[in-house]
Amino acid sequence: MAKLSIEAVSKYFDEHAAVDELSLAVEPGEFVALLGPSGCGKTTMLRMLAGFEPLTRGEIRLGGELLASPTHHLPPEQRHMAMVFQSYALWPHMSVADNVGYPLKLKKVRGEAYRKRVEQALSLVALEKYASRTPQDLSGGQRQRVALARCLVNEPAVVLLDEPLANLDRHLRAAMEQSFHEFHRRTEATMVYVTHDQGEAMALADRIAVMRDGRLVQWATPQTLYREPKSQWVASFIGQGSQLMIAAGEPGRRLSEAELMQGLAGTERTQAVLIRPEHVRVASTTPSDRDLVARVEHQVFRGERFELHLRLPGGEALLAYHPQALTPGQQVALTLTQGWCLESD
């Protein structure tokens, strides 16, 4: 089990930094997600890990061994890593077992050892019964699992996954999230998972590296990212919520109900605060003069609750959850139970 270290890695295409001074230390067996909007450098970082792309600056190490630097480049097949692509890249006319065993054939593994390892890899993704089928006869999710089994057959220390669920529909994605959990638990391999889907990253990863314009902007567990996002940009990228400007507070501080009320009453409002919808309480009583009031702009039915889009007297938008339907245009009394102060962008 080896620690994966990315140390101040940059990648320039001409003058443009696709990845800019990125550092991450990934623990052995950890499941990490590289998360960020399109073009932020996730795939470039993954390709540098895999050995498909040389580095402009920095170093990549696995268990202390130098894999890559501007002057050193270990070829992909010597890195103990395997990459799973969005497109699966399976051979359509080969059987599932032959697809999975292909990397072993390249390494001249034969006979009983070959058969056993293919069988083990297929059982890791629960596809033993499909060994003799061809990929054409499988569903999208099953094909993705064949691609996973093929990357596992070499027992890599690190599995690199580039948006592996992007081609699947919503239901299948949810089912595949389960498979990934199971797969990760059973292999104990370190996983680096690229996605622009924050829900997927939150559901799967132990820790998430949030990237913007080639830079790492936050590296934290899903819970910390949700509860304590560093900046206005991270807060708007992760989860739902509203940002208000208040008079008091400093970045990285949690504010109580009283502090929020005081901050909203101030005149010089320069501090951004994040209010998650679960921290907005909508009273069922008619608002009085002392209450913080808002107008219901519109509401969206989400099954177990309504999502209320509210407007404060100062014009700010505020999102809340409520168990019952309200009337658009109606005034409601609010309590903001807590807020989180953000760095401005």
Ligand code: ATP
């Ligand atoms: P997506 O989610 O859309 O795949 P990404 O976050 O994976 O995006 P990258 O594909 O890593 O982003 O690209 C990062 C930046 O580097 C982009 O501006 C992209 O245009 C640029 N880039 C990537 N590969 C090359 C290349 N071979 N030559 C020139 N520029 C490139």
